[in-house]
Amino acid sequence: MAKITFVQPDGRRQTVEAETGKSVMQVALAHGIDGILAECGGAMMCATCHCYVDDDRTGTASEGEEDMLDCAEAEVRPTSRLTCQIKVSEALDGLVVHLPEADE
Amino acid sequence: MAATELKRIVIIGAGQGGFQAAASLRQEGFAGEIVLIGDEPELPYQRPPLSKTYMKTGDATILPLRPESFYDAQGITLRMGSRVEAIDRAVQRVMVDDEPVAYDHLILATGTRNLRPPLPGIEHCLDLRSLSDAKALRAALSGASSVGVIGGGFIGLEFAAVARAAGLEVSVAEAAPRLMARAVSAQMSERFAEKHRALGTMLRLADPVAEISAKGLTLASGKSIACDFALLSAGVVPNTELAAEAGLSIENGIKVDTQLLTEDPAISALGDCASFPDPFSGRLVRLESVQAATDHARHIAKRLIKGAQAPYRAVPWFWSDQADWKLQIAGLAAPEDRAEELPDGTMLRLDGERVTAVETVNNAKVHMRSRKAMGQGTPLMLEDFAALAG
Incomplete structure (x- = not known):
């Protein structure tokens, strides 16, 4: 298990216990985090699990992920990631994930 | 009917489209009652992984669209393992397991079944x-x-x-x-x-x-x-019987207009079971995809709650994972549309000079750019495509 904190654009924070092996997107859905839609279920088809993660431990976005982020609805920043592509491990304990402004 | 007069919206079908309709109604600010009825016992779940990740791993915990607590928190009444036997349009109610449930608006998200x-x-x-x-x-x-x-x-x-x-x-x-x-x-x-x-x-x-x-x-x-x-795995047939028995028109699916509304102003239909006018050609199409289910659902929610009047015109997209190849399709080609292969392997489908669909394998960049370009409101022409892919 690892603790992950989700921060909404208005500053609201929710910290949850994340199961290792799951993706950050799956953890967010399981805990009802607002702002992560994950329409394609983690197939890298939709960019609706886009978040900002400023943490070296998560590695960097793959080429395919970058291509999807290119067309994300919210502002894309250097820290932009698709949370379906970040796998939870003990090493990510304390990770902070910022949600983008809603697109509508 | 204005949103303020809508007290209860009933959704038949708790697949991806039915679920999205319920979620989007709340997101748009609907404060009334939402009843989501599905005939499978499980919480609403995603089907695409069944033939992909789930088939490989057997991990069913990845499938639910949301945990049970989501429905409680959002005030969505889930009736799983329930079948709707009939729709009575005259009095605006459906019969669910012999019990009448009244609706102010009804959304048909009945999907398909295997042929x-x-x-x-x-x-x-x-x-x-x-x-x-x-x-x-x-x-x-x-x-x-x-x-x-x-x-x-x-x-x-x-x-x-x-x-x-x-x-x-x-x-x-x-x-x-x-x-x-x-x-x-x-x-x-x-x-x-x-x-x-x-x-x-x-x-x-x-x-x-x-x-x-x-x-x-x-x-x-x-x-x-x-x-x-x-x-x-020889295809599917849309579940249109309930609608047909209620006297609604069926044309390869439940027929809806550019607002995804049936000829009954109190009934909408979405996703795999709905035949809707393709925004470019006007021909009725029925799409079997996550994209159609979710985009239809959001459109209906905006219309019902915000009174949005714009016609539905989302860009269709599809994907299929086969071994290490990801096939992605942006747009919708008619069977007779010609095909032209680009040097990078991208396959364009063309009606005259208009790009109707873009087929790619393991090329998310071209796929996403195509989707974006097709959603700009003007037709994507062949001469504009080179700049896009570059």
């Missing part, structure tokens, strides 16, 4: 549509050394790739002369045929299955395919 052609021995075939189908199929996979797949569409081929990776002998029988004939160009069909052959899968094209037995398949040509079990 089961009346072939001798069809009862020997397994299906792949629901979680219970997928569980049965995984159980069959684990004890078998060979499988016959009836139908070379997305689901049959996704399953074939997983079964091949698991070490089974795999044969695919397709009635049409090429794979995925409804979805992609002939050239793309050929590319995938070569891929599956290279994986070691036997393809029998233009040779419909005539008979199925416990020992295998017999094809129209007289050839036989020996296999331990068979998967039937």
